[in-house]
Amino acid sequence: MSSGGDGVSGAALVEAVAAIFAAAGIAPADAALVAEDLVAADVEGVASHGVNLVPMYVDRIRAGSVSKASGGEIVSDRDAAVVIDARDALGQLTARQAVALAVDRARRHGLAAASVRNAFHFGTAGRYARMMADQGCVGVVMSNTRPLMPAPGGAEPLTGNNPIAIVAPSDAAFSPEIDMALSAVAMGRIRNAAASGQSIPAGWAADQSGAATTDPKAAIAGMLLPAAGPKGFGLAFLVDLLCGGLSDGAIGAEVAPLYGDPVRPYRCAQLFLAIDVGHFVAPGAFAARARTELDRVAASRRAPGVDRVYAPGELAFAARREAGDRCRVAPAALNALVEAGRVLGVDVQSMLSSPRSIT
Amino acid sequence: MSSGGDGVSGAALVEAVAAIFAAAGIAPADAALVAEDLVAADVEGVASHGVNLVPMYVDRIRAGSVSKASGGEIVSDRDAAVVIDARDALGQLTARQAVALAVDRARRHGLAAASVRNAFHFGTAGRYARMMADQGCVGVVMSNTRPLMPAPGGAEPLTGNNPIAIVAPSDAAFSPEIDMALSAVAMGRIRNAAASGQSIPAGWAADQSGAATTDPKAAIAGMLLPAAGPKGFGLAFLVDLLCGGLSDGAIGAEVAPLYGDPVRPYRCAQLFLAIDVGHFVAPGAFAARARTELDRVAASRRAPGVDRVYAPGELAFAARREAGDRCRVAPAALNALVEAGRVLGVDVQSMLSSPRSIT
Numbered sequence: 001m002s003s004g005g006d007g008v009s010g011a012a013l014v015e016a017v018a019a020i021f022a023a024a025g026i027a028p029a030d031a032a033l034v035a036e037d038l039v040a041a042d043v044e045g046v047a048s049h050g051v052n053l054v055p056m057y058v059d060r061i062r063a064g065s066v067s068k069a070s071g072g073e074i075v076s077d078r079d080a081a082v083v084i085d086a087r088d089a090l091g092q093l094t095a096r097q098a099v100a101l102a103v104d105r106a107r108r109h110g111l112a113a114a115s116v117r118n119a120f121h122f123g124t125a126g127r128y129a130r131m132m133a134d135q136g137c138v139g140v141v142m143s144n145t146r147p148l149m150p151a152p153g154g155a156e157p158l159t160g161n162n163p164i165a166i167v168a169p170s171d172a173a174f175s176p177e178i179d180m181a182l183s184a185v186a187m188g189r190i191r192n193a194a195a196s197g198q199s200i201p202a203g204w205a206a207d208q209s210g211a212a213t214t215d216p217k218a219a220i221a222g223m224l225l226p227a228a229g230p231k232g233f234g235l236a237f238l239v240d241l242l243c244g245g246l247s248d249g250a251i252g253a254e255v256a257p258l259y260g261d262p263v264r265p266y267r268c269a270q271l272f273l274a275i276d277v278g279h280f281v282a283p284g285a286f287a288a289r290a291r292t293e294l295d296r297v298a299a300s301r302r303a304p305g306v307d308r309v310y311a312p313g314e315l316a317f318a319a320r321r322e323a324g325d326r327c328r329v330a331p332a333a334l335n336a337l338v339e340a341g342r343v344l345g346v347d348v349q350s351m352l353s354s355p356r357s358i359t
Numbered sequence: 360m361s362s363g364g365d366g367v368s369g370a371a372l373v374e375a376v377a378a379i380f381a382a383a384g385i386a387p388a389d390a391a392l393v394a395e396d397l398v399a400a401d402v403e404g405v406a407s408h409g410v411n412l413v414p415m416y417v418d419r420i421r422a423g424s425v426s427k428a429s430g431g432e433i434v435s436d437r438d439a440a441v442v443i444d445a446r447d448a449l450g451q452l453t454a455r456q457a458v459a460l461a462v463d464r465a466r467r468h469g470l471a472a473a474s475v476r477n478a479f480h481f482g483t484a485g486r487y488a489r490m491m492a493d494q495g496c497v498g499v500v501m502s503n504t505r506p507l508m509p510a511p512g513g514a515e516p517l518t519g520n521n522p523i524a525i526v527a528p529s530d531a532a533f534s535p536e537i538d539m540a541l542s543a544v545a546m547g548r549i550r551n552a553a554a555s556g557q558s559i560p561a562g563w564a565a566d567q568s569g570a571a572t573t574d575p576k577a578a579i580a581g582m583l584l585p586a587a588g589p590k591g592f593g594l595a596f597l598v599d600l601l602c603g604g605l606s607d608g609a610i611g612a613e614v615a616p617l618y619g620d621p622v623r624p625y626r627c628a629q630l631f632l633a634i635d636v637g638h639f640v641a642p643g644a645f646a647a648r649a650r651t652e653l654d655r656v657a658a659s660r661r662a663p664g665v666d667r668v669y670a671p672g673e674l675a676f677a678a679r680r681e682a683g684d685r686c687r688v689a690p691a692a693l694n695a696l697v698e699a700g701r702v703l704g705v706d707v708q709s710m711l712s713s714p715r716s717i718t
Contacts, residue, residue: 076640078469078638079468079469079638080439081468081469081635081638081639083640108438109440110437110468111439111471111632112439113469113470113634113639138601150659150662151656151659151668151669152669153661153662153667154660154661154665154668155660156659156660158655166594168597168600176597178593178597180594209662209663210660210661210662211662227587228590228591231537231586231587232587234537234539235525235537237535237652237656238535241535245644245645245648245649246640251648252652275605279437279439280440280442280472280605280607281435281605281606282607289600290600290604292610293596293599293600297596300510300514301515303509303512303568303569303570310510310512312593
């Protein structure tokens with residue numbers, strides 16, 4: 001099956017993915033939320049965090065390492081500091097729970113944080129930081145992953161490429177946003193280089209001995225290198241410690257491989273920080289400053305051969321606007337989705353082939 | 360004057376620097392604090408943020424762009440959110456004020472932040488984050504600088520290489536610590552390459568047209584490039600916006616050049632965030648986890664030819680321990696210090712040459 005030149009209807013894709021999760025035992029309302037979050041990543045062109053994940057999520061739900069609960073349990077609740085035990089619920093659901101708590105407490109105290117332990121994958125960190133920004137808070141979201149990168153000079157993975165996202169409220173068409181993994185690149189780009197027989201730049205990866213390599217196969221057998229060397233490692237190390245340390249959750253190798261044994265819970269740790277800008281400055285002042293700064297980037301003098309300079313968050317915004325309701329999904333991912341549905345009695349193909357879902 | 364093989368006495372250097380600031384009109388107790396903070400950077404081997412700065416600070420005090428006040432004014436104080444107008448007081452003094460407020464409010468609410476506008480240079484961000492960690496809080500400190508780096512594809516500096524420091528409490532001999540500027544490297548390293556006639560690696564800098572360059576002279580006339588490309592730019596952009604936006608202070612080119620006209624106030628903006636770990640988890644639990652993670656780095660398998668793998672913060676700790684009370688200062692910096700003292704009637708040379716200051 002192919003999604004065709006203009007892709008499939010995003011709404012139809014959300015319905016199909018929601019139907020799959022519902023068939024796997026997730027409450028329909030929860031299934032719809034998780035489907036929305038995943039499809040949103042595909043709409044932005046971040047296929048690695050989109051419906052591509054559904055078969056693995058379903059495998060884990062069926063194997064019991066992802067629970068069917070609607071959220072986690074609040075295990076500590078002290079003023080601006082909340083700790084949630086996700087108990088292996090879907091990360092999108094506990095992330096929304098953490099966002100709501102962090103924003104509520106930030107409105108009361110000025111800023112607040114919810115840490116989450118025993119968490120499952122939540123898709124893109126940026127989506128939840130953006131939800132906080134939409135409510136007038138600077139949103140900061142971070143997660144740890146299993147170890148993927150060595151310390152400088154090391155020869156074994158010690159810390160994940162732990163993503164961090166920050167989104168600031170803005171009264172422009174979009175908000176300043178960063179959402180970055182702390183490796184130089186994702187393993188996906190190295191796999192692509194291996195598949196096409198190309199070498200990779202120095203600085204992307206090390207081989208099993210810890211030596212930098214330009215051979216993608218040695219890199220795949222080895223480990224990722226941090227973005228900006230010691231700076232990226234240091235930041236990833238601190239993100240790991242903040243996520244696990246503030247939730248009494250997993251750090252480093254206590255997080256399981258995401259694509260590993262589906263019976264073994266993933267159990268990463270996450271941190272959601274909300275800063276209510278209205279507690280610091282006059283209402284509207286921060287969002288107006290953000291717009292001014294975004295305008296400054298758009299008006300920036302350009303290097304030779306560059307058509308357009310993009311501000312942080314602008315490319316994702318442009319992708320959303322350009323996509324409208326259309327969503328491109330790679331044939332392999334679409335086929336895997338169809339197969340995941342088939343096992344559960346959901347006819348994905350016909351849901352995506354209804355007249356309104358094709359252009 | 361030379362600091363000699365083993366350097367000068369750190370205590371004598373603090374006294375001499377404090378005497379200079381006192382002679383320039385700073386209250387003696389304040390002068391001593393600023394001197395301590397500056398000398399601490401020299402002890403750690405970060406000469407760019409050490410006593411090397413004293414002549415410029417003194418020029419600005421004498422020109423009136425740095426005030427003689429002991430701290431800033433608290434202009435907004437709402438729960439966990441405090442805004443300080445530094446009114447051009449020495450950054451070390453307003454940083455200590457911000458640290459004290461952030462830690463106090465974090466103890467009450469779980470986490471808290473103090474933003475600072477119209478601020479002057481405070482030395483190293485890490486020193487103040489460490490002060491928060493020493494009081495049981497994760498300390499996060501950031502500052503903006505004048506624009507030094509273009510957006511990806513841009514040809515003019517839009518944002519500073521805005522430093523960010525994070526230090527987490529630990530019950531090990533040192534605390535996990537990062538303190539990083541967000542450019543690939545500092546301009547000082549490019550000046551060193553120019554002085555020795557060497558080329559610089561691609562990725563460090565761009566020329567005036569915005570094109571990447573390996574020529575240090577073109578780089579000095581051009582601009583710094585961000586660490587990890589778009590990731591570093593995005594993070595620097597957000598740090599700029601957070602510092603200025605949460606304090607109603609300067610962003611981007613509203614910050615003046617540090618070494619520019621000494622009559623024109625610097626007026627950067629800073630943010631101090633404290634997270635009281637005891638509000639989230641049991642007393643001592645976080646610090647113990649931090650130690651475990653530091654131990655994991657020390658025990659890490661090493662790449663060929665590597666003697667030792669260092670955890671974030673360990674090199675600065677080792678430098679402090681090795682230095683003891685001795686402090687190496689480059690002859691040029693020492694001569695400039697002697698001259699700054701001479702103008703104010705302080706005999707730096709004799710203060711550093713007393714028997715107890717020489718080994």
